[in-house]
Amino acid sequence: MKNLEFRLESYFCMYLQGMKIVIFSGAGMSAESGVSTFRDSGGLWEKYSIEEVATPQAWKRNPSLVQTFYNERRKQILEVEPNAGHRVIAEMEDFFEQVVVITQNIDDLHERAGSTAVMHLHGNIRMAKSSGPNSEKAYYPIEGWELKMEDRCPDGYPLRPHVVWFGEEVPMLERAQEEIENCDKLIVVGSSLQVYPAAGLIHCAPREAEKVIIDPNVHELMVPGDFISINKGAGEGLALWLSKYREGENEE
Ligand code: NAD
Numbered sequence: 001m002k003n004l005e006f007r008l009e010s011y012f013c014m015y016l017q018g019m020k021i022v023i024f025s026g027a028g029m030s031a032e033s034g035v036s037t038f039r040d041s042g043g044l045w046e047k048y049s050i051e052e053v054a055t056p057q058a059w060k061r062n063p064s065l066v067q068t069f070y071n072e073r074r075k076q077i078l079e080v081e082p083n084a085g086h087r088v089i090a091e092m093e094d095f096f097e098q099v100v101v102i103t104q105n106i107d108d109l110h111e112r113a114g115s116t117a118v119m120h121l122h123g124n125i126r127m128a129k130s131s132g133p134n135s136e137k138a139y140y141p142i143e144g145w146e147l148k149m150e151d152r153c154p155d156g157y158p159l160r161p162h163v164v165w166f167g168e169e170v171p172m173l174e175r176a177q178e179e180i181e182n183c184d185k186l187i188v189v190g191s192s193l194q195v196y197p198a199a200g201l202i203h204c205a206p207r208e209a210e211k212v213i214i215d216p217n218v219h220e221l222m223v224p225g226d227f228i229s230i231n232k233g234a235g236e237g238l239a240l241w242l243s244k245y246r247e248g249e250n251e252e
Contacts, residue, residue: 018097022183023089024202025103025110028190028215029234032083033109035076038192054165059131063158067147070161074125075145077107085189085234086113088242095246100183102176104191104198106163119179121172121198123163132157136171173197180204187241188213189234193221212241 027037052058053069090113092099101110101118106125110118127139130153138153139162151159164170180186186205192215193199203224205211213223214230214237223229230237 026191
């Protein structure tokens, strides 16, 4: 019995000592998969205006245009594959007790790479929700790439993409904040840190947590002083960080 108690206690201690790492990813995370980012030159939003396709007003004005825009995005996302960076993050689950991915991306490339705890701050384009009241009550998986205006929720309202549009509340914000407040390491990858309130989350990490930002244009970003900057793309930067972490672990 004593032996069992001892084993349970050691297990509990191990669990408590386990590291929790939070990855906060943005559009740059999926750039190496061929998905356009938001602000880079040649990026998606040079071709479309936000007001036309990514606001509640746009949906009211011209829902078919909005539906077509997101159908095209969904089609593209189904055609691309997770990149090396997504795979390194999935691999981190072998080294850390908890790996939580908080992504601003609406693609499902983290999940397809094998990450098991992914929180989509701005929704998931592979899902639909009601355009009526209580839209956050249920989400419906979309078969294939096309959501049609005739597709309806059980209350009869047209289904819309499960995407948080500009000007809408971010329902997952509080939960994401809690995850970051309790992390040991925070890695920000591929975000220009200009879209709020999401970008504000990176300031919620504990003072003693290791904080890293990976971005090939890191000098152009407003990075808080306690972050280590890795001026590389997602795949190379994440692999570099993980190999350095593992080297350090072997030396201990
Ligand atoms: P952003 O477009 O504002 O910034 C992208 C950042 O990625 C830039 O800082 C850029 O330097 C960096 N970057 C470019 N190539 C990179 C690479 N190979 N590796 C790592 N970083 C790279 O993106 P944001 O801060 O996420 O804000 C854009 C908003 O638009 C988000 O809210 C997001 O929901 C949405 N968005 C999503 C997708 C997607 O789902 N894949 C794509 C475009 C936009």
